[in-house]
Amino acid sequence: MNFLVPDRIEAGPARIRAAARAVSRLAAERADALDRTGGFPAQDVAHCHEAGLLAAPLPVALGGAGLDAPTMAPVLLDVLAEVGRGSLALGRLYEGHVNALSLILRYASESVLARLAADVRAGHLFGVWNTQPQAGGLDLDPHGTGLLGGVKSFASGAGSVTRPLVTARRPDGRQQMLVVTLEPDTRSDLSSWCAHGMRASTSGVLDFSGLPVDGQAAVGEADDYFREPHFSGGAWRFTAVQLGGIEAVFDTVRAHLVATGRGGDPHQAARLGEAAIAVETARLFVSRAAALANDPDAEPARVIAYVNLTRMAVERAGLDVLERAQRSVGLAGFLQTHPLERLMRDLATYLRQPGPDRALTHAAAHVLADDRPADTLWRDPRDSNRAGLQSGRAA
Ligand SMILES: Cc1cc2nc3c(=O)[nH]c(=O)nc-3n(C[C@H](O)[C@H](O)[C@H](O)COP(=O)(O)OP(=O)(O)OC[C@H]3O[C@@H](n4cnc5c(N)ncnc54)[C@H](O)[C@@H]3O)c2cc1C
Incomplete structure (x- = not known):
């Protein structure tokens, strides 16, 4: 197969759409076999990486295709719908990745952006994990020890997303975005994700308790995540x-x-x-x-x-x-x-x-x-x- 590779991706909308079609077609073929608890679409995510779709939201100067730029919205729409048409679970995961990069591009400092862009080019899957159980969520430094405490729920790609962007409650009650470094298959619990559908999105629980917060993890200021529109x-x-x-x-x-x-x-x-x-x-x-x-x-x-x-x-x-x-x-x-x-x-x-x-x-x-x-x-x-x-x- 002739995939686009990240360092050769061209900014042309036609090439991005073609990459999305190729990813979507194969994802559709594999989707039934992944329709089970824990059936994460690893091959499809790898295909997204090889096809340049993981890096595509980054600006061209950072090795992407500028897909997050406002002028590229019609292309992004086609890509998201195309991937979703092939596999809604993969579409959910890819949309989370795009959302995380969009927030990072909007709010991260230059040094954080440069580091995370390198992670994107290396094939790390990002996601946005904001949802948490009604009683108890994720706290930043709850005991003054510099560690995280608590969990996120319905976290798509739990166990496979290695760079989640999470919202964590600061001691003053405001929410801080953090991009956390996770090892695959750690801290995730998929036992609650016994869902009617979207099984392959592996939207489980992630326990961050005791994880140290890197000084470079913060993205933006408190409550930026909720900034409108x-x-x-x-x-x-x-x-x-x-x-x-x-x-x-x-x-x-x-x-x-x-x-x-x-x-x-x-x-x-x-x-x-x-x-x-x-x-x-x-x-x-x-x-x-x-x-x-x-x-x-x-x-x-x-x-x-x-x-x-x-x-x-x-x-x-x-x-x-x-x-x-x-x-x-x-x-x-x-x-x-x-x-x-x-x-x-x-x-x-x-x-x-x-x-x-x-x-x-x-x-x-x-x-x-x-x-x-x-x-x-x-x-x-x-x-x-x-x-x-x-x-x-x-x-
Ligand atoms: C496949 C899948 C993947 C997901 N992945 C992620 C992820 O990666 N990261 C993430 O952060 N989240 C994720 N989510 C969670 C998602 O963002 C929503 O939180 C979740 O779908 C909410 O669903 P719900 O129907 O329970 O909504 P709710 O908002 O709980 O709504 C249920 C019903 O209650 C009503 N309702 C809501 N609030 C109130 C209230 N206060 N009083 C009375 N009625 C109320 C609603 O209008 C609705 O009728 C995922 C969800 C799905 C389905």
């Missing part, structure tokens, strides 16, 4: 991965209808048409969210509200497609021998994201307080002028 706006990236999972279910249903010769039936056709609407709705929302979240001139409150709406629109699209898939394929789709079975479990599980009710009601509160008419709620008149100029130029 990046905290809420960054959610567009997981919606892009979800989109890939929705598209995979859709493609599988359509293939089933073609193979069984049932697609011409008016009921089946109606469901397929409704599913196609849901898929395209999700793609349109995610594209617009990616554009808004990466527009340096966008109003922060508008970015947050729109990305929150996108989360809900994509969740709705996913649930709609799942319902259509179950009704159109029927019981055959619930058998482990059918490709739909794992795809549906993975998607149903990955649609669960933090605080969905809050995301919707925050967006609603924004809309309530904004007196602009509906046609300009999410778009400024300058956007249509710009579009007009562009189409005029194209003509």
Whole structure:
């Protein structure tokens, strides 16, 4: 196979998209075998490294392809959806890696960035571990001994992510981002990750207790992790991965209808048409969210509200497609021998994201307080002028 290698990766979007397609195709072939507790997609992550995708978010000067730059958002969207289409578990892991690098690029000092960029180029997988059990989380130096204390939960890649970016509570109660150095297969407990789907994401518990904190581990200042609009706006990236999972279910249903010769039936056709609407709705929302979240001139409150709406629109699209898939394929789709079975479990599980009710009601509160008419709620008149100029130029 002719992979891109990190030191030869070219910044061209076409090459990055091609690398994502290659990774996605092989990940799809391996995904069923990894659908078990502890079935981490190590080969796929190695493939991401060989293909240059692990380093891709770094700027070209640091050996990457500049994929984290705002102008590259449409490419990043395609990469995340492509990887998610092949394997939602790998998509989750890759999105965590991209999110960690994005936070490091935004907030880390130059020396920390240089050190971590070398780790990325060496093939370390990063992730962001913020979730923790309601009672007790991760504390920075709880006993004044310079050690960490406590755990993170639902930590994707637990045991395999060797450079997690974690949030840890400081003695003053504020949250500090740290990038911690971990050895593979240490401190992880996957026993609680007996999940309905997304098993290969190995989202277990990580116990940091007694781990010394490196003086160079801190990224940014206290509470930077929650700085808006990046905290809420960054959610567009997981919606892009979800989109890939929705598209995979859709493609599988359509293939089933073609193979069984049932697609011409008016009921089946109606469901397929409704599913196609849901898929395209999700793609349109995610594209617009990616554009808004990466527009340096966008109003922060508008970015947050729109990305929150996108989360809900994509969740709705996913649930709609799942319902259509179950009704159109029927019981055959619930058998482990059918490709739909794992795809549906993975998607149903990955649609669960933090605080969905809050995301919707925050967006609603924004809309309530904004007196602009509906046609300009999410778009400024300058956007249509710009579009007009562009189409005029194209003509
Ligand atoms: C496959 C997978 C991988 C993951 N990997 C990671 C990872 O690597 N790192 C990480 O940090 N996290 C990770 N997570 C966790 C993720 O970020 C969310 O924390 C998790 O998905 C929350 O799911 P939930 O449905 O329990 O959400 P919740 O936010 O608990 O919501 C459950 C329901 O309760 C409602 N609700 C929420 N808060 C309240 C409240 N205070 N009062 C009343 N109702 C409330 C919600 O609106 C929703 O209806 C992962 C999750 C998944 C599914």
